[in-house]
Amino acid sequence: MKRILAMVAVAALAVAGCGGGGGGGAGNRLSIATGGTTGVYYVYGGGLAKQLSSSIANTQATASVTSASIENIKLLASGKADIGFSQADTAADAVNGKDSFTAKQPIKALARIYDNYTHVVAAPGVEATKVADLKGKRVSLGPANSGTQVVARRMLEAAGVNPDTDITKQQLSINESVQAAKDGTIDAFFWVGGLPTAGITDLAASKPDMKLLDTGDVLAKMQTTYGQQYVPLDVDMSLYKLEGTVKTVGIANVLLVPDKMSEQLAYDITKTLFEKKTELSAVHPEAKKLDVALGQKVEPVQLHPGAARYYKEKG
Numbered sequence: 613m614k615r616i617l618a619m620v621a622v623a624a625l626a627v628a629g630c631g632g633g634g635g636g637g638a639g640n641r642l643s644i645a646t647g648g649t650t651g652v653y654y655v656y657g658g659g660l661a662k663q664l665s666s667s668i669a670n671t672q673a674t675a676s677v678t679s680a681s682i683e684n685i686k687l688l689a690s691g692k693a694d695i696g697f698s699q700a701d702t703a704a705d706a707v708n709g710k711d712s713f714t715a716k717q718p719i720k721a722l723a724r725i726y727d728n729y730t731h732v733v734a735a736p737g738v739e740a741t742k743v744a745d746l747k748g749k750r751v752s753l754g755p756a757n758s759g760t761q762v763v764a765r766r767m768l769e770a771a772g773v774n775p776d777t778d779i780t781k782q783q784l785s786i787n788e789s790v791q792a793a794k795d796g797t798i799d800a801f802f803w804v805g806g807l808p809t810a811g812i813t814d815l816a817a818s819k820p821d822m823k824l825l826d827t828g829d830v831l832a833k834m835q836t837t838y839g840q841q842y843v844p845l846d847v848d849m850s851l852y853k854l855e856g857t858v859k860t861v862g863i864a865n866v867l868l869v870p871d872k873m874s875e876q877l878a879y880d881i882t883k884t885l886f887e888k889k890t891e892l893s894a895v896h897p898e899a900k901k902l903d904v905a906l907g908q909k910v911e912p913v914q915l916h917p918g919a920a921r922y923y924k925e926k927g
Contacts, residue, residue, distance in 0.1 A: 640877065642673040645693040647680035648755075648786040650811035651803075652898055653697040656725075659895030660695075663888040668880045679785070681759030682712050688870050689717045695881065699728055699759035699804065700864040701841050703913050712762065720916035722867045722882045723907035726898040729847050730763055730861045731803040731812060732825040735793040738800060740823070743771035743830055752784040752792065752801035760786075763863065764802035770833035786811045794819060804863065806898040808851040816852040824849065828859035866910050878918025886922075 644661050647653030657675035664673040676693070678684055684696035685706045696719075702712065709716035734740045738749070746768070753768075753775060754760030761783065768775045775781060784792060789801035790811040803809060815822055824847060834842045845862030849855055867885070869878055885892075885902065892899035904926050908915065915923070 640668065640671040640673075642671060642694040642881075643687075643692070644673060644675045645678045645684035645687045645696040646675050647678060647684075647697065647758075647805075648811075649677055650790070650814070651680070651786050651809055652806035652896055653680060655810070655896045656806075656892070656899060657695075657697060659892045659899070660885065663884050663891055664881060667884045667888065668877075679755040679757040681757075682762070683757035685713075685717055685719060685868065686757070688719050688868055691870065694869065694873070695722075696868045697725075698866055698868050699763070700724070700866050700910075700913075701838065702759040702762055703866050703868060703910075704841065705762075707913050712757075718871045719868045719913065720871045720873070720878075720919075721910035721913040722869055722878060722916055722919040723885060723902075724909050725865050725867055725885075725907070726806055726901040727843070727845060727862045727864050728759075728804045729807055729845050730767065730827055730863070731805070731809070731847070732767070732800060732827055732860075733789075733793060733803065733812065733815070734800045734823040734825055735796065735798060736819050736821040738823075740800065740825060742825055743767055743827055744773060745825075746771075746800055747773050747778045749799040750780040750782065750797070752782040752789045752798050754783065754789075754802050754804070755785045756783050759863075760802055760804040763804050763861070766834055766838060767802070767827060767830050767861065770830035770837070790815045793822065800825075806865075806896070807847065813852055816854055820854065824858045824860075826859050827861050831861050834861060864909075866913060868913070869916055871916070873916065873918070875916075875918040875921065878916040879921050880918075882916075882919040882922040886926075 644657045646657035661673040661675045681698040681702035687693035705711045706717040753764040765775045792798040847858045
């Protein structure tokens with residue numbers, strides 16, 4: 613009996629091991645690399661996991677907490693994740709093998725999904741109205757291996773602030789940054805995400821005298837240095853139950869997969885993403901921005917052939 617049970621256990625492990633996202637058909641176990649638990653990536657990823665699990669036969673998808681963009685791409689490249697959220701600027705660096713990446717990363721895109729808004733949050737009582745005012749202050753740039761940190765460093769440099777020497781630098785997640793702002797252990801933090809972001813909603817509710825800094829003055833320098841992937845966006849502060857509108861820098865988000873993923877599986881994921889838009893929008897309002905025409909605009913990352921087939925079918 614023990615021998616039979618052992619054989620069954622080995623067989624079960626073998627079946628489980630065959631379920632990676634590289635293939636199509638039955639038995640897919642898909643890991644979705646997202647971000648911090650109070651960010652949009654994680655909420656959106658959880659909703660997507662549910663839809664993929666219910667829409668693609670014999671598929672079980674799960675969302676995992678990560679540091680976001682850079683880590684997500686590295687997980688895809690190493691085969692430890694099957695789907696990953698990323699900012700477009702970080703994805704561009706990945707396919708070009710520059711900055712955070714020492715070599716070109718083997719990834720393809722399924723879709724451009726929505727735009728991120730850069731939040732530069734000043735804690736209550738901190739005297740600052742623009743990015744340059746952060747010089748000499750305690751600032752979190754976001755966690756290591758995150759797209760937030762890429763944007764934060766570029767934004768500070770555009771404002772004439774050295775992120776390594778002109779501030780007391782910390783590398784906190786969105787959850788940790790919000791708590792540190794509440795506790796008064798940091799003066800400001802960067803967060804790049806969709807609207808609204810749950811962690812900042814929580815901070816605004818408990819500390820309504822927090823401020824979101826206007827970052828419009830650094831946009832031109834960022835565009836000159838890094839290109840037109842950075843765009844002007846306005847944050848409607850009513851989404852955080854506060855007043856006014858704040859100008860900031862925006863950056864697109866893309867959904868990525870390993871380039872070796874099968875065409876059929878990539879097609880099925882892309883189809884589910886767009887055809888379950890209503891269900892995903894109920895999980896987070898940023899999913900309302902899913903659009904087939906916009907979805908194809910993922911340059912300089914190449915579309916996965918499976919995603920390209922879906923877009924071709926939709927005309």
